[in-house]
Amino acid sequence: MAGDASTVAEALNRRFLQGHPRAAARQLEELEPESAAALLNRMPSVQLTPVVEQLSPSLAASILPHLDDERVKEVVTATDPKAMVAILHQMDAKQAEDYLNLVSPTVKKELTALMQYPEDTGGNLMDPRVEPYAGTLTVEQTLKRLRQPGYRVKPVLFVQNEARRLTGRVSLQTLVAARPEQLLDDIKGPVSVFVEPLAPQEEIVALFDKHRFQSIPVVGLQGELLGVIWQDTLVRAVEEDATADMQAMVGASRDERALSKALFAVRKRQPWLQINLVTAFLAAAVVGLFEDMIARFTALAVLLPVVAGQSGNTGAQALAVTMRGLAIREITTRHWPRVVWKECRAGFMNGIGVCATTCLGVFLWSRSLGLTGVIGISMILSMVIAGVAGALVPIVLVRVGQDPATASSIILTTVTDVMGFFSFLGTATLLSGFL
């Protein structure tokens, strides 16, 4: 019975792995590398490689050392070379070399060539196993070739001339709609978008974003096809790029990864921290202007973090929503009056709500009507300013030709701190008779 159950479990497993390699990869990633390797060791190799291709490269690299040598050889040989190179890039040179020595010289040569391209460049992201077609082939001849057993059909065919120069593209959709006697040259579309092997990922994402082609060919100096970046890679690149905004906002570099070296992080973040420091001194200078007031009423110092916290958060909300609107092209900078007006009203209404709670809290704590009034007024004021500033910062950055994300959070915090402290300590000074 136990045998039966485990057979069923195994069959289910196999079915799951076959139909859902990506979902299976996600589950394997939850396990310790040793346990994941134990499962992969028992899997037939046809099922193994699709799963490995879907593992995150850093995780695949940590699982590989625990696989049997025979399995490793299969994996390195049969895995999509682009995915394999990403895994090898996660290892130190010595370890990668050891794995490459396990496989045939042909595969080793192919992988070594790909590894020459820096990470996140066209050459590194492309699928090199793409065969260009002569434009003089007829549709019928082409379909026949695609029908050869074991042939890996791709969603787009690339057409070259006799000089092996890339001259066009034919999607399968066009191919099946064409008449059998037509030539590829007759039905091909132009290749107006392509990249060179050293093009950085950012540039590739920008191209994809601009044209949304399903694939981007990588082309050599002679105009020859070196490989193709397929849509799944492009989707991943888009996702990486979209999430990089979060990092740019706070002055961490777009290239930094969670597992980057600490020194890399320091080198990239330090300049922005230094700039942030200057702006923090600016906020401190505002507080310094009111040092006498604070010496008389230390309660003001106690409440400074409340004002800074609320206007900071209000501004950050407006910033996030506006930046995203620009990123997904819901708005352009031309929409600024509408967006600013919305954030102004949202800041005011949110300010009233927050003001109510703050006044209650401050009155219970201080029993001072004067202090309560001061923080109430300044809360509404500073939250309106914060909302408007949050909407304006990314729009202004775009207008002056900058990436709207770049250090936007640092710039915004300066504004919200300075204006928050000014409104709070300024109101307190004006109304000091009531304190």
Place this chain on the structure above:
Amino acid sequence: MAGDASTVAEALNRRFLQGHPRAAARQLEELEPESAAALLNRMPSVQLTPVVEQLSPSLAASILPHLDDERVKEVVTATDPKAMVAILHQMDAKQAEDYLNLVSPTVKKELTALMQYPEDTGGNLMDPRVEPYAGTLTVEQTLKRLRQPGYRVKPVLFVQNEARRLTGRVSLQTLVAARPEQLLDDIKGPVSVFVEPLAPQEEIVALFDKHRFQSIPVVGLQGELLGVIWQDTLVRAVEEDATADMQAMVGASRDERALSKALFAVRKRQPWLQINLVTAFLAAAVVGLFEDMIARFTALAVLLPVVAGQSGNTGAQALAVTMRGLAIREITTRHWPRVVWKECRAGFMNGIGVCATTCLGVFLWSRSLGLTGVIGISMILSMVIAGVAGALVPIVLVRVGQDPATASSIILTTVTDVMGFFSFLGTATLLSGFL
């Protein structure tokens, strides 16, 4: 001569618009709606619709009223219905109704049906113009049908049985590789991933993220095919979802758009602002503990924003990098020791750099070695804590089953403020003899 030049310009334009509808749409979005409409009015309608489909819906809706009636009719009829519905959703009900009355009853009915589905649901995102194929068709018969002039070939065919129930999918890649006499039923793959028309965009993105199928069918209660969500829509949804993290982090809802109503923004943001307020009071309470110290040395109050600003920014950098690592699956929560150790070291090294500048600034301002020492020590301390906290917050959120983005920035700010003030005012108290 002038005529010549404008002919050339027009030809160039036409070529550009034909080959690059998306790039053309981006350029139109930079213009005032009136000018964009003037350009579109002069364009032949075959070129018009691909461009309109690529415009952002809110911008298309603002351009439409400036088009000639005849053009509008063409646009509403010929534009991809999914894209058209997104545009109509941007208008008020009356205006949308007016446009729908311009077109034939069939098109009106189709669009009206689609408009019933709420925005950002399966039914709203799908392409309804998809024809399912009988599984008893041979490959040859199918290819013949695709070759009919004017037929819009899609990258995947969906197969149904006699009861009109969806039973499988056949990609063009599989189709062209199959033998002509094979039946679609013989070569179809299973449809293991599908959604119902009311499935929210978030669920659809999660499915796409899990399986990376090129398209997701939308299926009715009887298992019949209602439409298909194609990859370009999925890519856009992924992008929208990835950038929504920014909003969730600061307590703005994932659904909010830059052009949402102010009241919507208030309703969604207010609860988090109230929570932020409570945590700000917590930070204030820490400052309150040291009120006597501040009364004696008001310089401490002046420097509070510097400490809070630096540890806040350091924490935000660690948070952004870690959250992105989790989002793009570079890391899982199992990597926490490595990530935390990296941020700990980065915080320490960045702390030393920032400490140097701060000490210089504070000494020049205060001429007090004691105060300089206090802020120097607390700067390094609080930046190490901030780095570690920034890495831990999203990891802990995932471990307790939450979205790592949810309010992570609000939680983090609380930690960095409280710990920053503690380390600064605590150090000052310990070393008060030197102040």
